[in-house]
Amino acid sequence: MSETIGFLLNDSARLFRRAFNARTKGSGITALQWRLITYLKRHEGIRQGPMAELIEVEPITLSRMVDRLVEAELVERRADPADRRAWQLYLTARAGELLSGMRSTADALTAEATEGLSAAECDQLIDLVERVRANLSRRICQKENETA
Amino acid sequence: MSETIGFLLNDSARLFRRAFNARTKGSGITALQWRLITYLKRHEGIRQGPMAELIEVEPITLSRMVDRLVEAELVERRADPADRRAWQLYLTARAGELLSGMRSTADALTAEATEGLSAAECDQLIDLVERVRANLSRRICQKENETA
DNA sequence: TGAATATAGTAGCAGTTGCTATTATATCAT
DNA sequence: ATGATATAATAGCAACTGCTACTATATTCA
Numbered sequence: 001m002s003e004t005i006g007f008l009l010n011d012s013a014r015l016f017r018r019a020f021n022a023r024t025k026g027s028g029i030t031a032l033q034w035r036l037i038t039y040l041k042r043h044e045g046i047r048q049g050p051m052a053e054l055i056e057v058e059p060i061t062l063s064r065m066v067d068r069l070v071e072a073e074l075v076e077r078r079a080d081p082a083d084r085r086a087w088q089l090y091l092t093a094r095a096g097e098l099l100s101g102m103r104s105t106a107d108a109l110t111a112e113a114t115e116g117l118s119a120a121e122c123d124q125l126i127d128l129v130e131r132v133r134a135n136l137s138r139r140i141c142q143k144e145n146e147t148a
Numbered sequence: 149m150s151e152t153i154g155f156l157l158n159d160s161a162r163l164f165r166r167a168f169n170a171r172t173k174g175s176g177i178t179a180l181q182w183r184l185i186t187y188l189k190r191h192e193g194i195r196q197g198p199m200a201e202l203i204e205v206e207p208i209t210l211s212r213m214v215d216r217l218v219e220a221e222l223v224e225r226r227a228d229p230a231d232r233r234a235w236q237l238y239l240t241a242r243a244g245e246l247l248s249g250m251r252s253t254a255d256a257l258t259a260e261a262t263e264g265l266s267a268a269e270c271d272q273l274i275d276l277v278e279r280v281r282a283n284l285s286r287r288i289c290q291k292e293n294e295t296a
Numbered sequence: 297t298g299a300a301t302a303t304a305g306t307a308g309c310a311g312t313t314g315c316t317a318t319t320a321t322a323t324c325a326t
Numbered sequence: 327a328t329g330a331t332a333t334a335a336t337a338g339c340a341a342c343t344g345c346t347a348c349t350a351t352a353t354t355c356a
Binding site: 165169178180181205206208209212213216231232233234 | 310311312313
């Protein structure tokens, strides 16, 4: 069954999301929102387009994630002074407060998910999945080049 | 960065879905629908509940996937003669026709995704991700038991 | 300068996913 | 038998995701 890898990845990702969301239900923030926040933490002032590229989602997907985070007062859109089409993204103080609590939740969940795996196996898992991701990421780029 | 595994899995799964959907755009069927069909192929007559358990999604999620597949005339709901609350799921002839074409698409995509990985590495990837999935799957069960 | 092209972001539409609550039916206990 | 409980499936709501089409602004080239 050669299709298993795709299904497997999808399953584990979904179970991961589900488990994370169950643990942070009260916080009003989801796994993927938290992810965006952690990225933003290290790239404050980034525009939406580059951020979408960074986390490899479509611009419109990011746009709507930001909508919800702005609504929740975790992210702020500021007009880019150099380009009136663009927004720059910033975290609010509230986001900073959330970060640390989420962090330990995520760490605990990761530990649970990798229970029974040695450190070497974890490294290997990350390495292999990263290579798969890179392959799939590359495909998208090729597709774009073909169009051009 | 210990949260990386969750994010990584999510990324690769999403890129996988995206690539699959891009390749089968004309067919009117998505990656996840195709997945359900392949499971159904080997479990015809199964009820929705057990099928949801099999693919580890919530019953309501499965219910709506089935809605769409019924709409597309790929799946048929038949009343369970032994339980008037339940449906039994069957594939239509049209689903059978789709299966073979999808199959080669999926195989090709899997090959692309695992390009550069040796056979041993593929096996290892599957093994490791399966163990992660099992860990996360177990957590859900424990949570349910706690509630009871 | 002014027209063609490119870029940043969004709107509409649709599929996937899960939580909570609800309906209908079945089973169990008394 | 009947009242309590459990189960099968669905409804409402909301988040995530991407495709296509669109608006507004910027850039390029003639």
